[in-house]
Amino acid sequence: MINQEFIVSKKLVFMGRVICIASGKGGVGKTTLAGNVGIALAQNGYSVCIVDADIAMANLSLLLGMQSSPITLHDVLLGEATINDAIYDGPKGVKIVPSGLSLENYRRVDSERLESVIDSIAGQFDFILLDVPAGIEKNVLAAISASDEVLLVATPDPPSIADVLKTKIVAQRLNRKIIGIVLNMVRGEKGEISDTDVMKMLELPVYGIIPYDPEVWKTFLHEKGGPLMVRSPNAPAALALRKTASKIVGAEIAIVHERGKNPIAGFFNRLFSIFKKKPKAA
Template sequence: MGRIITIVSGKGGVGKTSLTANLGVALAQAGLKILLVDADVAMANLSLILGMQSSPITLHDVLLGESTINDAVYDGPGGVFFVPSGLSLEAYRRVDSERLESVIKSIQEKYDFILIDAPAGIEKNVMAAIAAAEETIIITTPDSPSVADAIKIKLVAQRLGVNPIGVIINFVRNEKGEIKTQDITKLLELPVLGTIPEDLEIRRSFMQENALPMILHKPSCPASNAIRKIAEKLAGKNIEAGEEKKPGFFEKLFTRFKKK
């Protein structure tokens, strides 16, 4: 049985989607079978970070009972598999996110890890994304509003019976005034799985014409190295940094969303 882990934060914009994509690719580079699920049913953007632009069948169709989950799984970059969320607001309004748990658990045995990208906040779709998992990883930045929201989301996960396994501190600049790693460990009463520096390459990698997750585009930049270390902890083995990839013809084929 694979591990199902939801990536959560409480506060928005702290890097959940970027980390889901890059951690997923790093785990796939460890030879594991990885499924990434965009459970941000209102503001889907994991596809953009993966460099995949169109998707005939999405999680919306699955949650509406109009398609099976297997029909919504696509080949993504770096060997990951991927379930996109839909962009239609009309479908979003009708989506029953409570079905997510049974949908995800129905394919659990096919993968080593299923990483679910959750929306921010603590509203119903966030709860559904957490409840679909058995474990959560909490993302925070090293400042008090973000850590305060991380504490809230940890409590939400525990109430839902989902195990918070640790924290990732993102956007670290090592500036005066940042909350220190050991203080975040104490405040959250959770181990810190890793710290990721603020690194422009994260944004650059999806702002170019043919987007690719940073870890494929710049495998040896500081944020990629930090993410690989976290993936090594989760995978329990070393992962080689791959060759730097320039998104060319081959990657453009990926962006056409080749069906599995």
């Protein structure tokens, strides 16, 4: 049994915020951020729903091990199911609306319905996070339009920053509030764009600096996989993602002390378990 202790010096009351996680460039970590920040918020006691709004290239369900969901956002946007039919329980109390993996259904889906679908559940949650596709095509526009706020994600290199700028412009055209930008996969190497320069270039606050962390890569591994926030909550990237979550909430600190999950103790437990007598199979 893992005991968790959260120290939150301030908790504000919110009325259902719908935030989309968008970038421009693919592969910068939107899905990882949406999934793990959502879990972090849920661990802090907020009711959270994460919607995989990437209708064409759904990945959130893969990150969370929910690829076999019978009813997905595709069915909802086709008018064949209600959104409540497509809400599933995810890790640590978070709710998930997965997108379908079927290419056939993708062709039939009307992404413009997303806004009314999200509106119908906005009052049920403190936070709805939309994992938005890469690029600035129609499905991205529909997802941004379905949100109230936009959180941008980029890696600290010029192509990613240039692409996220385009997403920022698109969000501005749609009159959506851009709350900030998260810099992901930061290695601290020479040549990376610093957070100060990103703030100056994009005129946006930096909502998080997530270090490059090999633990993130293990998310999709079969046996050791699972979201970072559940599997390795003390990993550097996990701690940084929690800070991003706390910045979104407006709480000053979000610290997790997980008793019973000491990595050193865990090692000795696994070592000594080799010598423990295993029960005979029935």
